[in-house]
Amino acid sequence: MKIKKNKISPRQKMINLMYVLLMAMLALNVSSDVLNGFTLVDESLSRSTANANVQNAAMYSDFETSMAQNPEKVGEWYARAQSVRTMSDSLYNLAEHLKVRIARKADGKNGNYRTLENREDLEASTHVMLAPGSGQGKELYDAITSYRENILAMITDSIQRQIIKDNFSTDIPRKDISLMKNWQEYHFENMPAIAAITLLTKLQNDVRYAEGEVLHTLARNIDVGDVRVNQIHALVIPNSRNVVRGNDFTAQIILAAVDSTQRPEIYIGDEKLDTDNGIYSRPCNTTGDYTLNGYMLVNDGAGASTRYNFSQSYTVVEPTATVSASLMNVLYAGFENPISISVPGVPANRISASVAKGSATLKSDGKGGYIAVPTQIGEELIIEVTATNEEGRRQSMGQYAFRVRQLPDPTPFIEYKDKDGNTQRYRGGRPFAKQALMSTDGIVAAIDDGLLNISFKVLSFDAVFFDNMGNAIPRKSDGAQFSQAQKDMFRSLQRGKRFYISNVRAIGPDNVERQLPTSLEVIIN
DSSP states (O other), X not given: OOOOOOXXXXXXXXXXXXXXXXXXXXXXXXXXXXXXXXXXXXXXXXHHHHHHHHHHHHHHHHHHHHHHHOHHHHHHHHHHHHHHHHHHXXXXXXXXXXXXXXXXXXHOTTOOGGGOXXXXXXXXXXXXXXXXXXXXXXXXXXXXXXXXHHHHTTOOOHHHHHHHHHHTOOOOOGGGGGGOOOHHHHHHTTOOHHHHHHHHHHHHHXXXXXXXXXXXXXHHHHTTTOOOOOOOOEEEEESOSEEETTSEEEEEEEETTOOTTSOOEEEETTEEOOOSSOEEEEEOOSOEEEEEEEEEXXXXXXXXXXXXXXXXXXXXXXXXXXXXETTTTEEETTSOEEEXXXXXXXXXXXXXXXXXXXXXXXXXXXXXXXXXXXXXXXXEEEEEEEEEOTTSOEEEEEEEEEEXXXXXXXXXXXXXXXXXXXXXXXXXXXXXXXXXXXXXXXXXXXXXXXXXXXXXXXXXXXXXEEOTTOOEEEEEOBTTBOOHHHHHHHHHOOTTOEEEEEEEXXXXXXXXXXXXXXXXXXXXX
16 A cells, blocks of 8 residues: 655645634624625635545545455454544534534524525524534544544644644633633634534544545554565476477476576576576476476575475376467357367367357357357257378367356446547546536446457436435436436536436347446536
8 A cells, every 4th residue: 555644734734824824814894805704714625625525435445455354454454444444533523513413503404514594693503503402513522532542642743743633722812711611612603603503514624634644554553565475485486287288388487486686596406497588498398397406595695595395296288279268168158158279289271179068159250269159048058179180080078067147237428529539438447527517428337257248239317316304306218328318407406416327227249138226426516
């Protein structure tokens, strides 16, 4: 995991300075200019928080990858990272909840803190945070205190510790102690609604910043991506352990973690191998089992040599056929499955194949391979290979079994052109430009997993939108195309809004109609 030490950017420093300045101006007259200033700071903080969210998500993704690769080494730090995510999301979501409450108290039940109208309202934050019995100011205070202590326990850098400690400080300035107010009263009593919301947005920004610092610290602790060598072995890497009679046995003899500035001396038996790249080759004219024995002499840099013995067995066999399905040992019913068939030492025009068991058609593709189209799902298909030798005699080279399965379900996505005119596939999970969405006719579906690349015909799908109250609004498509009703909904979507494409029905080359179990989340950028 590549680690970059985060520093406070000049832009972030300016945001913090603007926030402090605007707070000081509250002691004067709360003019519309001041309120507008808070709105600008809140928007800037929100953008900064969004960027931090993206960076933290990438760090979590790297932890997931490293955990899958080396759970024993990464497990402890992965668990701590998940703990950081949980407590960061908890405080972040609490601040989000309070912003929503303040906005609705100021503007009514449909109030939205992003488009706050009564920004100068002095009662909303007081009620939400300080009302007897229902005020959540003490809850926020306790949450910040707990988060600060837990986060600081995971930060080792003294500078970053001080920054985070200051960001989450719950102390009241000394000059204001005489006011006899606690922390929540000091920050939210008679505070304009927009100022209180901006304060909570800054808290969310601080949470994501602290979260990122802890993730970088955890990553450094486990040295993700750092490979250490604690053993040295002499290795023989053959091209193949099975050699057809008449061919050569070829192997590369290397020293693991070899120093590129010097080459070891290689001996086969007691005879030194004259090679610069460690490649060893010998003819194989007789079938049977053989062993390659030898050793390496490696200079340790102090004038002494260390000997490393090696031994590698290999087998020389009679010629046999090699049959492999291009899609592993599985064939898909109703689909043209490419199959490669070869026999070492025999040209392709003297090799033939046929179906020995099962229901399928098998024909040559004209390029040395075959196309198999099974018809019965679940059965075993057996292909027999025969070869004609130079004397014209036909010989069976073996039978090879394959499982017949139904084509897996495809994945829905939106196909569009990027700024360079290249075709791209949007699969959800990240922001999607509204302009690109409006220029796209509909959706497509395909199996595209690096092994299969099979297109399906989309028959229909639903686009599900949500209003401000969270109510689902489904709209039907026109086949694979976006309907006019869906396009009308697209035009009304603002940045950050999302909708879902679900209930996708599609039919593949096997003529099997299916409803896809997955949905596509589209986030408007």
